[in-house]
Amino acid sequence: MSSSPSPLSARGSRLALLVVGLCWLAVLFDGLDMFIYGSVLPHLLETKTFGLTADTAGDLGSYATFGMLVGALAAGTIADRIGRKKLMVSCVVLFSLASAVCAIADSVAVFGLGRTLAGVGLGGLLPTAISMVSDYAPRGRGAIVIGLLMTAHHAGGILSAYVAKWLVDPVGWRAAFWVCVLPLLFAPVLARFLPESLSFLVAKGRGDEARALAARYDVELPAAKSAKPGAADRWTNLVNLFRGGEWIQTLLYWLASFGGLLLVYGVATWLPTLMRAEGYELGSALSFVVVFNLGGIVGMLVAGRAADLPHPRLRSGGGTPTGAPRISAIWFALTAAGVFLLSVHMPMTATMVVVFLTGVFLNSAQTMIYATVSIRSNADNRATAVGWTSGMGRFGAVFGPWLGGQLLAAGNGDWGFTAFALAGLSSMVFIGIAAVRGARQTPKSTAGPELVSAH
Template sequence: MSPSPAPPARGTRLTALVVGLCWLVVLFDGLDMFVYGAVLPHMLEEHALGLDAAKAGDLGSYATFGMLLGALSAGAVTDWIGRKKTIVACTAVFSLASALCAVAGGPGVFGLGRFIAGLGLGGLLPTTITLVSEYAPRGRGALVVGTLMTAHQAGGILSGLVGLWTGGEGGWRVAFWICVAPLFIGVPLVVRFLPESMGFLLARGRTEEAAALAARHGVPLPVPEADRPAAGERWSALLALFRDGLWRTTLLFWLASFGGLLLVYGVSTWLPTMMRGSGYELGSSLGFVVVINLGGIVGMLVGGRFSDRYGAARVAALWFVLTAVGIYTLGVRMPLALTYAVVFLTGLFLFSAQAMLYAAVAGRSTADHRATAVGWVSGIGRFGAVFGPWLGGQLVASEAEGWGFTAFALTAVLSTLFLVLAGLRNAPAVPSGGPAERLSAAG
């Protein structure tokens, strides 16, 4: 058993710099991810690219399938080339892919663009979560991750506004051109100002670079963790999650993540269309995109604070229960003001439930394995992200929007069950074991 790791080097200004730059690129990540759902009602109205509801669901799944592959490979890539280079590469990839969507002349090219965008989107989120976790103040890891994830919901709000601004014929192409902006804004800022993970530099034996970074920002150099695996042993972190009887806990976390991302991407893609099918006007339906993401921002901050106090897995389980209640209630026609309130509360619980699951895993992983642990729990969840848009498309195509609310609510209940079975005890403040014990403690 390795000794307890020393905390990574942290300083208020350095933490703010890392979180701020990561927040910016995750904002663009959220915009690119949610913009398809925001412009989809317009695309279906004008039969853009020959789309119907079933084909639209398939196209929505292309991006999330790309995200699955991006998330699964993110851990190994970032542990190999570094957090900073991975963030730059992912941002550039989904920006350029949006340009391909903007010029697409048919569903094939458009779907290819969404798939390529998904590769970058899927790799970016776990990498930024890893980096901000390493620079988070002790005891504030979940809050810092929650703060970062507010950017994803802010991107969702921005996508809703873009959907409203680009409502004319062919306006969806303008929306995707807007999503190319990160290439000219986010990438240069990250290249110039974002510091590399000191833990990563020490893990790769680049001690002088880590020392220079610490000196430049006026923070202490973290003590290297003992018993680091060799550079070629990149699968050791994954294998450790299945040793000593921990396979059950690992699989339960993965199943909870599957359900969580099915909800996030299924609801995000089809909420405007399902609400319109329930009798709401298009303007109100797009307004729900803004409101549900506003709720998501509040939920990230509230969930992060509660998770640091009571345990991230406990909060995630409770949030999934409340998500189920909210989504099921949306299937009932209500006065518009009440519907907006329910949409806001649903967003508060929906998005932060999954974020707190990530926070639980990130907070209990060592520096050299953290990206792999977060990447895999995110990557396995991407199977749900692929299934969610497809499921919504099939239900809408069958004119069974009401059943969509029920199906998504049941998914939230199942994620709660998986977390309960994994165990919801509080984890120790400073885990003493390796990455496997840390993931178990995260329950």
Template sequence: MLPEFFTRRAPSSAKVATLVVSLCWLLVFFDGLDLFVYGAVLPDMLGDPEFGMSASSAGDVGSVATFGMLLGALSAGMATDRIGRKRVLLLCCIVFSVASGLCGIAPDVITFGAARLIAGIGLGGLLPTAIALVAEYAPAGRRNLLIGVLMTAHHAGGIAASTLGIWLLEDFGWRTVFLIGVLPLFIAAPLVARFMPESLAFLMSKGRTAAAERLSQQYGLPLPAPEESRDGAPRRASLAQLFSRDRWRVTTLFWLTSFAGLLLVYGVSTWLPSLMRSEGYNLGSALAFLLVINGGGIVGMFVAGRIADRFGPVRVATIWFALTAASVYSLGAHLPLAATYVLVFAAGVFLFSAQTMVYAAVAHVYPTSSRATAIGWTTGIGRFGAVFGPWMGGQLFATGNQGWGFGIFALSAVFATATLLALSLVAKNRQDAQKHGAATREPSLAGG
């Protein structure tokens, strides 16, 4: 359970915030396990002559899975703003759990790719929905930290995936690891169905006052005023709100940043063990690097979340992406093993939390009526980068140019740094317009 000191509020508010973050953490843990398991078992799959997977088809399968995540993120974001956070979380959990089992029994690469596409739809829809719900229950001044805490689950799942690979691959094969991915159907889904509360702000924004009042009485929470929950926005399509007034510039820059960030995240997550093997490390060390980079990711979430609550998620993400570029590029140098572990850990600290702070900024900027849609489309558009990253890695290996891999991935971090700098400039111009009398009801990009 999440310690209540993270919430720093009255006991009733702390109780429900702890409940929401804990249940979402469990869901995202299994999400991360299912996502990272492909990269963890990929070297063993490539070495399975009966399965017949090539480096090129491995990249294609990785891209198919992330394309499914794109579809899941885009559709779940809008569905969540219409039917509620809880229902979408449950549906996504069921979809990716069943699909993981199908991966474990797939007879060929085509069937396996189809199952990964279905799993991707569930995985892609779950994360933006969980972020939106946590953002709405997070106490003031703790939103970025709690989103960071939530995202530690993703990397705990990555650590579990690499650990399972180390323990099970040699004796039981890669299929066993995918079959373990069915567990959320029997563990997480029942807990969410029984205990997860719906968003109070969502219920009020949809006019479901009676349901909101019951939930408010159950947890001793104040009801948000209808005008607060709708953030003063007219009842129009939540997607259209992303481009209202001058918000289109912010939306576009968030999308570009997410494209570059997820290209980097999924490209490195999928191909890190194989890239490190191409540098001369053995399979055990290559899988250990995946474990270490996710350990760095967990540390980075706590550090970035705390700093972002003070200085703003955009500033932190900008610096973090610049440091990611330097650390990922440096992985191409064959250093002593101990130094390489330190460098991989440092890359994890900056790599994953940089993208998470982009999500935190989106959760802060957009109102309740379009928040899940904004996060969903930011992650969804970013999935184009996530599709391209694994595919690009496969092409580099297929053409014998894998030595360029870390340099190309580092370039995407440089691009993300540039788009965030542009985003900061847009925010500054809007603040200057406010000072000169141009009124706006948009939240600032700074702060939590």
């Protein structure tokens, strides 16, 4: 006979729902702002707005991803000072106001400034939101909750396509960016109802406040660290990634992440334009954005569920968990095949299926790189290893939009999908070699993987 949930458990579930719901909406607006540029880009190029050319458009796409790199790197330090809640509100305000700059821009320089500032806000929001939902996730459900959160990013991509379809032709491209200013109205709601991070309260010595909140809502209180690592400790953790033969594994992870995020952001920026170059109408090209992001939603839920399940071991007596890197390698291969097939003009139904599956595999493949690094790292070094792998990948995120623009500017648009497919194959090779090498080594950790956003 099943027992009814305790009042504490019910309250904990309601708090988790509140935190995840608010963070989900914030990440939805993050995804809308990120993808809106790619959705309106075909129109900007066709109308030669600001005298925009393909190579300049690629540069503009890289400005936002460079801003995301800056925002992601600064997020941890700023959050440690002002709190994760205030940082999230600040990021929403920043990328909303930056979209207003884009909407009123009268030159490429002003538009580029707006996209760079938006990128800083976007890059700071995502890791902070992931940290927030991790604090308040029900026990044992952290990975699937983060996977659920990341569906919001792809839902924002879907929304961006519809905003472009509904507004760009009848009203103009500026209207699409004015829509991206609307999250500014959400910032006061976030400030009013989102609780502060439990990890932040514990770190700041506000233990009584944290314990009261955790007890009230039946959530697990994060463990207090005896001492905060200083600069020397962080430097030691980084150096440890290169000691002995570890430097090979570290470089393999970094190279795989570089190729993966090059592929993610290259496709996100140029998919509608490249599909237009393949002969599809603008409406159809934007529909591919919707289908691609639907695949991304499915892929993130699958990755979240897989990360919450026990990982098989190759050898009896406990070997290295190898599921994540092998899945990542296989899925990068499938992604490369899907991206390459997009360069072939197929029947619409077949193209839609390929775009959907590419969305499923691509985003989850990148996520599994981070899961692999988390599995292979010891507890003291895990945050450094995952953080630097993500950071190196961000350079690929900057390079991807630029690469697509250069190929189109040179009249080699047909090579766009091929170039992105080669990036997927390179990530497959690097993470595959890392998987083989890792299987031969004694594991440093048998803990389950941390699910980290592919973005």
